[in-house]
Amino acid sequence: MKNKIRELRKKNKLSQEDLALEVGTTRQTITSIETEKYTASLILAYKISKYFGLSIEEVFDFSEIE
Incomplete structure (x- = not known):
């Protein structure tokens, strides 16, 4: 996910x-999310956005999820 x-x-x-x-x-999780190899959980996406x-x-770009 972009x-x-x-x-x-x-x-x-x-x-x-x-x-x-x-x-x-972890740093590895942030790396994986940034490179689109891992999709953040809803809770983690919320925490990142709130931060x-x-x-x-x-x-997060949800346009590809349909």
Whole structure:
């Protein structure tokens, strides 16, 4: 699933490790989500979106799910 995590992370000068610690996951999970090899759970997607002050739809692209 496409997402804007890498873009948001870089804009906020965060490493993958920094973001992972903030949302309670691992750096490897953040890497996998950014490279679209893993789809975040609803809870993790919520935590990431909330961290950046955005809605889930603003961070994750759901257009391919139909």
